Amino acid sequence: MIENIFNANFPRDEEDRVYHLGxxxxxxxxxxxxxxxxxRARKIAALLDPEEETGHPIFEHLSQRGFLTITGRYKGVPVSIMAxxxxxPMMDFFIRETRASVEGTMAVIRFGSCGTLSHLAPxxxxxxxSGGYCxxxxxxYFADEQQNPELKDKPYVFSGIFKADDEMTTILADTLKTVMAPVEAKYDFVGPVLTGGLNADGCSFYSSQGRQDAAFWDDNANLLRDIITKYPKTHSLEMETSMLFHLARCARDTQRPIRAAGCMQVFADRLTNSFIGPDAVKVLEPLVGKACLDALIKVKIEDEMPVAGTVWEPANEKRLQSL
Structure with a gap:
């Protein structure tokens, strides 16, 4: 760290950059x-409008903590792609520090990968x-002296459900179905698009997603069964999307809401223990990335930030303002 940091409660530097995302x-x-x-972020960013069309360079910043921000325009609409x-915890850093850096409504789509618990989504x-839980x-439970007797027999704890934004989810699902349909007809290893179920976020990739590891005491042999028993509509298992829905729900400022939707390409079948092949990833990833951008620019935002002073302000507008 070389810059001076202010406010230990919500750290920023002298230029008002947030601490972790920069x-x-x-x-x-x-x-x-x-x-x-x-x-994945940089591959999707290749779809952004070139500087010759927008009149401004594509902004890119990789923070010391490993957060990548790429901002430009897609079909003329300002968008950011953030890895x-x-x-x-990484979702928490991202949402809180981005919320502190954006005026007006935030519309966030997460594009990730997941394991599946549905035979309808290989x-x-x-x-x-449509929503998720953690x-x-x-x-x-694993401590020598437990402090919470009400949970003494529960190695894993389930949260309630947090809904995704209905309108954004519909836009995203419809866009994906449209772009996927001809590709599904061509390749038998791609598709379908499965909607209407729940996502489960584990606090880890291993124990809280029911993966077996003889090297550790996890008591998770029955966890996948418990997931389906408690939430039968669970389609996917991963680590970020439900946290996004949770934080969007907990955003207090009604004048600056966070709207959230998500999609995941299925990499792992947790029922059969099979995994996606490289040919499927090669076809699927660019297709879904483009569909996410197409869906994102369809989301109407009435209180967008003014262009002046942003990294997507065209250079000719900056020159006019300086005259």
Whole structure:
């Protein structure tokens, strides 16, 4: 760390950049596509309008903590593509620090990968959940001296359900179905698009998603069965999307809401223990990435940030303002 940081409660530097993402107001658009993987983010960013059309360069910032922000225009609409890594804590960093850096409504679509618990969504399918919940490893259960007797027999704890934004989810699902239909007809290892179910976020990739590891004490042999018993409509297992829905629900400022939707390409079939092949990923990933951008720009936002002073302000407008 070389810059001076202010406010230990919500750290920022002298230029008002938030601590972990390294961004400030004007760096991130109201419409955001978030992914986990930097490589995936940059592949999708290749679809953004070129500088010759927009009159401004595409903004890119990789923070010291590994958060990648790419902002430009897609079909003329300002959008940001942000790679955040994996897990609930990374989603928390992303949502809170982006919320502090964006004026007006935030519309966020997450594009990730997942495991499936539905025979209707084999590897190569795409899942668009209507809501999600979280599964937490109960650390106290594994302690020598437990402090929560009411949970002494529960190695894993389930949250309630957090809904995705209905309108955004419909837009995303319809867009995906439209772009996927001809590809599904061509390749038997891609599709379908499965909607209407729930996503489960584990607090880890391993124990709280029911993966067996003889090297650790996890008590999760029955976890997949417990998931289906408690929430029979569970279609997918991963680590970020339900946390996104949860944080959107907990955003207090009604004048600056967070709207959220998500989709995941199925990589792992947790019922049969099979995994997606590279040919399917090669076809699926660019298709879904483009569909997410197409869906995102269809979302209407009445209170978008003014263009002046942003990284997507055309250079000729900046020159006019300086005269």
């Amino acid at each position: 961004i400030k107001q004007g760096n991130v658009a109201n419409r955001i596509l978030t992914v986990g993987d930097h490589v 955040i890594g994996m897990g609930n 590897p190569g399918a795409v899942i668009v959940p 599964i937490r490893r109960n650390i106290d």
